[in-house]
Amino acid sequence: TGGTLVSATGRGAADVLVDGERVAAVLAPGSTVLGVDLPARVDRVIDATGKYVIPGGVDAHTHMELPFGGTAASDTFETGTRAAAWGGTTTIIDFAVQRAGERVQDGLAAWHAKAAGNCAIDYAFHQIIGGVDDDSLKAMEGLVDEGITSYKLFMAYPGVFYSDDAQIVRAMQKAADLGLLTMMHAENGPAIDVLAAQLVEAGKTAPYYHGVARAWQLEEEATHRAIMLADLTRAPLYVVHVSAKQAVAQLAAARDAGQNVFGETCPQYLYLSLEEQLGAPGFEGAKWVCSTPLRSRAEGHQDHMWRALRTNDLQMVSTDHCPFCMTGQKDLGLGDFRAIPNGIGSVEHRMDLLYQGVVTGQITLERWVELTSTTPARMFGLYGAKGVIAPGADADIVVYDPAGRTTISAATHHMSMDHSAWEGFEVDGAIDLVMSRGRVVVEGGAYHGRPGHGRYLKRGLSQYLV
Ligand code: DUC
Ligand code: ZN
Numbered sequence: 315t316g317g318t319l320v321s322a323t324g325r326g327a328a329d330v331l332v333d334g335e336r337v338a339a340v341l342a343p344g345s346t347v348l349g350v351d352l353p354a355r356v357d358r359v360i361d362a363t364g365k366y367v368i369p370g371g372v373d374a375h376t377h378m379e380l381p382f383g384g385t386a387a388s389d390t391f392e393t394g395t396r397a398a399a400w401g402g403t404t405t406i407i408d409f410a411v412q413r414a415g416e417r418v419q420d421g422l423a424a425w426h427a428k429a430a431g432n433c434a435i436d437y438a439f440h441q442i443i444g445g446v447d448d449d450s451l452k453a454m455e456g457l458v459d460e461g462i463t464s465y466k467l468f469m470a471y472p473g474v475f476y477s478d479d480a481q482i483v484r485a486m487q488k489a490a491d492l493g494l495l496t497m498m499h500a501e502n503g504p505a506i507d508v509l510a511a512q513l514v515e516a517g518k519t520a521p522y523y524h525g526v527a528r529a530w531q532l533e534e535e536a537t538h539r540a541i542m543l544a545d546l547t548r549a550p551l552y553v554v555h556v557s558a559k560q561a562v563a564q565l566a567a568a569r570d571a572g573q574n575v576f577g578e579t580c581p582q583y584l585y586l587s588l589e590e591q592l593g594a595p596g597f598e599g600a601k602w603v604c605s606t607p608l609r610s611r612a613e614g615h616q617d618h619m620w621r622a623l624r625t626n627d628l629q630m631v632s633t634d635h636c637p638f639c640m641t642g643q644k645d646l647g648l649g650d651f652r653a654i655p656n657g658i659g660s661v662e663h664r665m666d667l668l669y670q671g672v673v674t675g676q677i678t679l680e681r682w683v684e685l686t687s688t689t690p691a692r693m694f695g696l697y698g699a700k701g702v703i704a705p706g707a708d709a710d711i712v713v714y715d716p717a718g719r720t721t722i723s724a725a726t727h728h729m730s731m732d733h734s735a736w737e738g739f740e741v742d743g744a745i746d747l748v749m750s751r752g753r754v755v756v757e758g759g760a761y762h763g764r765p766g767h768g769r770y771l772k773r774g775l776s777q778y779l780v
């Protein structure tokens with residue numbers, strides 16, 4: 315009671331009645347129902363006076379326990395979903411992995427085994443197809459029945475997850491038939507590997523050169539190629555972790571031409587830069603090694619990402635949460651940036667970091683909710699249960715305190731990492747209370763969740779298919 319309910323389409327004073335796991339009603343403040351005064355009859359009243367009441371965050375891009383570069387992402391499903399809950403995210407969509415030579419069904423079963431019984435909040439999967447061949451194409455036919463309606467290909471990482479153009483065309487043709495949304499890691503991997511080897515050969519081995527090798531031209535080129543192959547095959551396309559303004563321009567042009575293409579960016583591409591990575595002392599810049607890489611602030615990529623979020627050239631914000639510790643993981647790349655595991659951990663901070671765009675006037679409150687909850691739910695077939703506070707929806711609700719203020723630090727975060735990519739960031743606003751399917755999991759700085767509360771969500775088809 316008493317809060318301002320914010321949705322993707324508006325805001326206003328409203329009370330929310332929760333019954334069991336679901337939202338039962340959204341009511342004008344002080345309403346009686348069939349003559350009954352509600353506060354007197356409910357088990358519990360949560361006072362949200364002066365606060366925003368928003369649908370729980372949906373982070374559509376996480377990598378819990380992802381094997382990468384001889385190590386594995388440091389958050390398990392247990393620690394990663396707990397950290398997500400702390401940060402107001404009540405649903406994650408993680409990536410099950412199939413590698414070349416492995417059966418898709420086996421990769422998926424392995425992912426279910428990692429997550430089942432361990433998650434604090436609800437979870438769903440996309441499927442990475444790391445080896446497109448006759449068997450994996452056939453296996454794609456079974457994904458929709460498993461509740462997996464999107465899959466990811468990589469134009470980067472030759473020898474690991476990489477698909478060549480022939481494989482991409484075949485997978486997109488199959489996806490277009492099945493109604494699967496194709497997610498693309500759009501960077502030209504073979505060209506990156508040449509540049510990276512040349513840099514190392516020349517003694518340029520520091521973390522900063524990771525970003526030099528992964529030049530924006532190679533993101534723009536791959537984004538363009540993905541768009542053209544998607545157009546050719548009539549496959550809807552979703553480009554993940556867009557960081558280069560030139561890649562945004564490719565997406566915007568394709569959308570203007572009527573093509574069904576979408577893009578996400580991530581908090582790191584809104585706030586962090588290649589110049590800061592260059593300036594970091596010693597090996598510190600390794601904490602910001604991720605792919606796509608951080609971009610030059612002098613070239614204006616960060617401002618352009620904010621602009622694209624406002625103008626809908628980009629449709630949503632996910633984290634690409636892929637945490638690695640500095641000690642024992644990132645430091646594998648001391649002396650050769652190619653061996654630094656790629657990834658930044660942000661699953662706990664996405665809602666707060668995006669809220670700063672509201673504070674600075676770059677996006678509206680409604681757009682904040684749309685980018686972090688409603689569009690992800692619609693894009694990936696979860697809308698109705700997730701992404702909205704309305705009768706019948708899951709009671710995934712966040713009470714957000716605009717008067718709060720937080721300083722992000724590894725000393726206080728809940729992710730399984732020995733550092734923070736966001737150390738010292740001061741954010742206006744704070745998570746006050748988080749409810750997952752009707753259970754309060756975070757309240758007043760205390761955690762009340764438990765592993766196993768979170769359920770596997772079978773997703774429907776994307777609402778953005780036409
Ligand atoms: N990018 C990352 O930063 N980490 C994991 C995989 C990826 O594409
Ligand atoms: Zn990727």
Ligand code: ZN
Binds near residue numbers: 377634636
């Ligand atoms: Zn990723």
